[in-house]
Amino acid sequence: MAKRSDSSRGTVHTLAQYYSPDPSKPKRPIPEVGLHHLPDLIKRGRARHKLLPKEVGFDMSWQITLIQISTTPYSFTYITRTEAPRLGPWTKRQHARCVVVDTQIELFNLCTSKSCNRMAHRRKQQLRTSMATQSPTQNQNQGAESAEPAANVDQQGATEEPVKQSSTPLVFVNSEPMREEQVQNAVKFLSHPKVKGSPVMYRRSFLERKGLTKEEIDEAFRRVPDSAPTVQTGGVTQDGQVKSSSNIQQQAQPQALQPGLSASAGVNTSSATLSRSRFHWSHALIAIGVLAASGAGTAIVVKNSILPRLKSWIRKVVIEEDDEELKKLNRKPTLVEEAAQAAKSAAAAAADVAKASQDMLISKEEEKKLFVEVVSLLDKQVQEMKSMTNALRRIEVQEDLRVTQTNTKQLIVNGKADYDLHSVRSTSPPVSYEPPSSLHPKSYMEPWEVSQVQNSSTQVPYAQGNGEYLNSKVQDSTQSNGDGDDALPWWQRRNVRIREIGNEAEYNGNGSSYGAASNQPPPQRTWVPPQPPPIAMAEAAEAIRRPKPAAQKDQMSDTQSVGNSSDVSDEVTRIPRRSESEGAVKGGSSSSIPSTVEIQEDQELRRE
Amino acid sequence: MPVFKTPFNGYSVKFSPFYEDRLAVATAQNFGILGNGRLHVLSLSPNPSQPFTEIAAYDTADGVYDVAWSESHDSLLVAAVADGSVKLYDTALPPTSNPIRSLREHTREVHSADYNPLRRDSFLTSSWDDTVKLWTLDRPSSLRTFKEHSYCVYSAVWNPRHADVFASASGDCTLRVWDVREPSSTMVFPPHELEVLTCDWNKYDDCIIATASVDKSIKVWDVRSFRVPIAVMNGHGYAVRKVRFSPHVRNLMVSCSYDMTVCVWDFMVEDALVSRYDHHTEFAVGVDMSVLVEGLMASTGWDELVYVWQHGTDPRAP
Numbered sequence: 001m002a003k004r005s006d007s008s009r010g011t012v013h014t015l016a017q018y019y020s021p022d023p024s025k026p027k028r029p030i031p032e033v034g035l036h037h038l039p040d041l042i043k044r045g046r047a048r049h050k051l052l053p054k055e056v057g058f059d060m061s062w063q064i065t066l067i068q069i070s071t072t073p074y075s076f077t078y079i080t081r082t083e084a085p086r087l088g089p090w091t092k093r094q095h096a097r098c099v100v101v102d103t104q105i106e107l108f109n110l111c112t113s114k115s116c117n118r119m120a121h122r123r124k125q126q127l128r129t130s131m132a133t134q135s136p137t138q139n140q141n142q143g144a145e146s147a148e149p150a151a152n153v154d155q156q157g158a159t160e161e162p163v164k165q166s167s168t169p170l171v172f173v174n175s176e177p178m179r180e181e182q183v184q185n186a187v188k189f190l191s192h193p194k195v196k197g198s199p200v201m202y203r204r205s206f207l208e209r210k211g212l213t214k215e216e217i218d219e220a221f222r223r224v225p226d227s228a229p230t231v232q233t234g235g236v237t238q239d240g241q242v243k244s245s246s247n248i249q250q251q252a253q254p255q256a257l258q259p260g261l262s263a264s265a266g267v268n269t270s271s272a273t274l275s276r277s278r279f280h281w282s283h284a285l286i287a288i289g290v291l292a293a294s295g296a297g298t299a300i301v302v303k304n305s306i307l308p309r310l311k312s313w314i315r316k317v318v319i320e321e322d323d324e325e326l327k328k329l330n331r332k333p334t335l336v337e338e339a340a341q342a343a344k345s346a347a348a349a350a351a352d353v354a355k356a357s358q359d360m361l362i363s364k365e366e367e368k369k370l371f372v373e374v375v376s377l378l379d380k381q382v383q384e385m386k387s388m389t390n391a392l393r394r395i396e397v398q399e400d401l402r403v404t405q406t407n408t409k410q411l412i413v414n415g416k417a418d419y420d421l422h423s424v425r426s427t428s429p430p431v432s433y434e435p436p437s438s439l440h441p442k443s444y445m446e447p448w449e450v451s452q453v454q455n456s457s458t459q460v461p462y463a464q465g466n467g468e469y470l471n472s473k474v475q476d477s478t479q480s481n482g483d484g485d486d487a488l489p490w491w492q493r494r495n496v497r498i499r500e501i502g503n504e505a506e507y508n509g510n511g512s513s514y515g516a517a518s519n520q521p522p523p524q525r526t527w528v529p530p531q532p533p534p535i536a537m538a539e540a541a542e543a544i545r546r547p548k549p550a551a552q553k554d555q556m557s558d559t560q561s562v563g564n565s566s567d568v569s570d571e572v573t574r575i576p577r578r579s580e581s582e583g584a585v586k587g588g589s590s591s592s593i594p595s596t597v598e599i600q601e602d603q604e605l606r607r608e
Numbered sequence: 609m610p611v612f613k614t615p616f617n618g619y620s621v622k623f624s625p626f627y628e629d630r631l632a633v634a635t636a637q638n639f640g641i642l643g644n645g646r647l648h649v650l651s652l653s654p655n656p657s658q659p660f661t662e663i664a665a666y667d668t669a670d671g672v673y674d675v676a677w678s679e680s681h682d683s684l685l686v687a688a689v690a691d692g693s694v695k696l697y698d699t700a701l702p703p704t705s706n707p708i709r710s711l712r713e714h715t716r717e718v719h720s721a722d723y724n725p726l727r728r729d730s731f732l733t734s735s736w737d738d739t740v741k742l743w744t745l746d747r748p749s750s751l752r753t754f755k756e757h758s759y760c761v762y763s764a765v766w767n768p769r770h771a772d773v774f775a776s777a778s779g780d781c782t783l784r785v786w787d788v789r790e791p792s793s794t795m796v797f798p799p800h801e802l803e804v805l806t807c808d809w810n811k812y813d814d815c816i817i818a819t820a821s822v823d824k825s826i827k828v829w830d831v832r833s834f835r836v837p838i839a840v841m842n843g844h845g846y847a848v849r850k851v852r853f854s855p856h857v858r859n860l861m862v863s864c865s866y867d868m869t870v871c872v873w874d875f876m877v878e879d880a881l882v883s884r885y886d887h888h889t890e891f892a893v894g895v896d897m898s899v900l901v902e903g904l905m906a907s908t909g910w911d912e913l914v915y916v917w918q919h920g921t922d923p924r925a926p
Contacts, residue, residue, distance in 0.1 A: 172773055172785045172831060173794045205758035208782045209798045211835070 186220035308343035610659025618908030626682035636671020769814035820848035
């Protein structure tokens with residue numbers, strides 16, 4: 001067709017603008033493969049069918065066409081485009097109307113064997129006939145022109161293609177032989193127990209990262225029997241064509257490998273030298289082992305150290321912080337096992353100590369309660385004594401008959417006092433027991449407890465002198481007796497006091513003097529000789545005030561049973577003081593009182 | 609030189625193989641970490657006052673990490689989206705009917721998309737779920753899944769000479785060469801000691817491949833002898849994000865890096881660095897060289913700017 005020829009010429013002209021030696025126009029570069037013949041083709045007018053490159057040099061869209069053009073000047077394949085509406089501006093400019101024959105190209109690509117070439121030839125003829133039906137004029141020209149080049153294409157294109165296609169697998173496959181050293185290193189790596197635990201994928205990727213080829217990796221896996229690598233390629237579907245072509249490819253591969261081997265011989269030597277200077281497997285294994293061991297060791301140590309730390313923190317709430325530091329010092333984990341055992345024993349000891357301290361507290365509280373009871377009883381006794389003195393005064397005025405009555409009353413009183421004293425005595429064993437136990441957990445005393453101890457100890461001079469801290473604190477003991485003498489003399493003093501109480505009860509009807517005497521020890525920390533009783537009214541007032549402060553002070557000294565005991569003893573001393581003062585006041589009292597005292601003494605002696 | 613400001617941080621830029629003045633820009637909000645994404649289709653105009661005209665802009669639910677132009681249809685685009693989907697857009701259709709297809713098979717972010725320049729009917733997508741998937745336009749599901757890498761596959765690139773061969777660069781520090789006809793990869797070798805972020809084939813030599821990695825170097829390999837690189841190019845200050853061979857000059861290649869520069873190299877020459885452009889003020893993550901116009905290159909970065917300039921000129925010059 002004229003049009004076509006014109007258009008073809010136009011095309012030639014357009015194409016020529018790419019290939020013209022015109023220096024003004026930039027020359028598009030042409031890939032190496034066969035395209036340098038293209039201008040010749042075009043000039044000779046052989047390129048009857050338009051190629052549609054956007055740029056012929058390198059055109060990503062049309063690369064396939066360029067490849068297909070063989071190196072011989074007269075052979076080419078025609079490219080046609082089916083989607084006319086989709087033609088881009090380039091094609092429009094070039095007035096192209098072509099049909100893409102992709103399948104044919106595909107065949108050309110894949111075929112390497114002669115049978116395939118025949119197939120390609122047949123296919124091409126088919127296409128030509130189909131195109132002839134579409135546009136007969138085209139086909140005429142095509143047939144005329146392309147018969148010759150097509151034939152050439154079949155022969156040379158086919159020969160081209162096999163070379164090309166055989167080169168494809170050759171090029172894109174590792175063609176060098178397996179390096180035995182690398183394989184052995186890989187076998188060592190895979191045999192390592194740590195590596196055995198890791199997933200197969202990681203092992204494979206590690207080896208790949210080290211530069212092993214697929215064959216080497218597969219060989220290594222084969223040699224190490226346990227590990228089972230799985231080559232994961234999720235192929236969903238493949239074209240039937242592709243499969244057949246792959247079979248053909250595999251046939252071509254062994255042929256291609258031999259030339260590839262010779263080419264890669266030189267590469268092998270270089271790779272061997274490289275491997276020596278490279279990373280050593282043994283280093284990797286050692287590093288892995290060291291890291292794993294250190295990681296496990298730190299994990300164990302941390303576990304063991306956290307447990308005792310938690311327990312010590314709990315203890316901190318109850319105990320002083322000194323113990324924590326001691327335990328931390330003790331807990332140096334020179335060996336993991338020793339550290340664990342030491343921590344466990346420390347925790348057990350701490351728990352025991354906590355229990356003991358708690359028990360101590362409980363017992364102290366009990367003693368405190370008992371002491372309160374005793375104090376209350378003593379108060380009652382005091383009050384009774386007052387009433388007694390009042391009664392005695394009344395009796396003094398009266399006749400001797402009443403004296404007998406008072407005697408009986410005194411007996412009752414004495415009995416009560418005895419009872420009280422017995423109860424007091426019962427508290428003393430725990431009191432004596434206390435200091436040793438209280439001393440032992442010296443460190444467990446809280447500051448407020450310590451201060452209470454101090455207070456109570458100062459109040460009570462005869463704190464059971466075994467306690468060291470009691471000794472130190474009992475500096476200003478009001479009583480003359482030393483702490484060490486408390487036990488025995490206290491007992492003795494008790495008896496004495498009892499007698500004195502009895503004396504007081506007899507001839508000291510004055511509660512005020514009793515109160516005055518009792519005044520002295522609690523407020524004053526130092527022993528002061530009993531002052532002469534003041535005037536009666538003042539004494540009375542003090543006596544009235546007396547029981548309350550005495551009761552309050554008793555309540556204050558709660559937690560320390562030693563304090564309780566000391567208070568008890570204090571009370572006891574107060575009584576004799578009062579009795580003494582009362583006795584002093586009533587110096588010249590009636591004779592009936594001494595007789596009653598005697599009677600009391602006798603009674604006391606009997607009881608004792 | 610025209611500059612386009614995208615609302616989001618740029619991730620990839622690709623020239624259209626059909627129109628010399630058209631390019632697509634993939635962007636993602638908040639540096640691609642979280643948020644939406646947008647795909648811009650821009651057209652260069654000779655009008656200096658308005659250098660860019662936006663032909664289309666498509667919003668996506670997650671950042672768009674890469675875009676690829678179709679080689680068969682001039683208005684088709686493939687977008688690699690960070691939510692694991694692959695979206696197809698047609699600029700010829702009204703925006704309401706876009707995306708024309710959303711392919712959800714990847715389980716993690718799709719990092720790159722590449723269209724087969726020879727077959728022109730299939731494209732590859734590589735993802736952070738260690739797989740590379742092969743798709744065709746007419747099928748709603750992938751043709752093949754290539755799962756051999758043990759870490760994110762950052763890039764999968766078709767060989768410009770062999771229609772069935774492609775290479776994949778992965779975070780497990782290996783480069784794999786695949787043949788679609790083979791069940792598994794045909795070659796695997798470690799080009800770098802650290803993660804390989806990108807790879808590209810030479811357009812003039814079908815066996816030469818360039819890889820760039822976190823170790824700031826670009827290495828050019830011949831796959832026939834992959835033990836020793838042909839060339840090693842150092843010069844970037846940080847990890848190299850993308851490498852592209854020039855379609856016009858055999859030895860020329862362009863690379864962009866986290867050191868905010870775009871460098872042009874000639875790997876056959878002793879002093880490989882040809883030129884360096886530091887026009888970006890943030891990570892330069894996308895670069896492309898135009899197939900249709902020699903020397904024209906485009907780059908985009910996290911500073912939300914797209915530059916298009918001619919090699920040898922200053923990209924920031926007005």
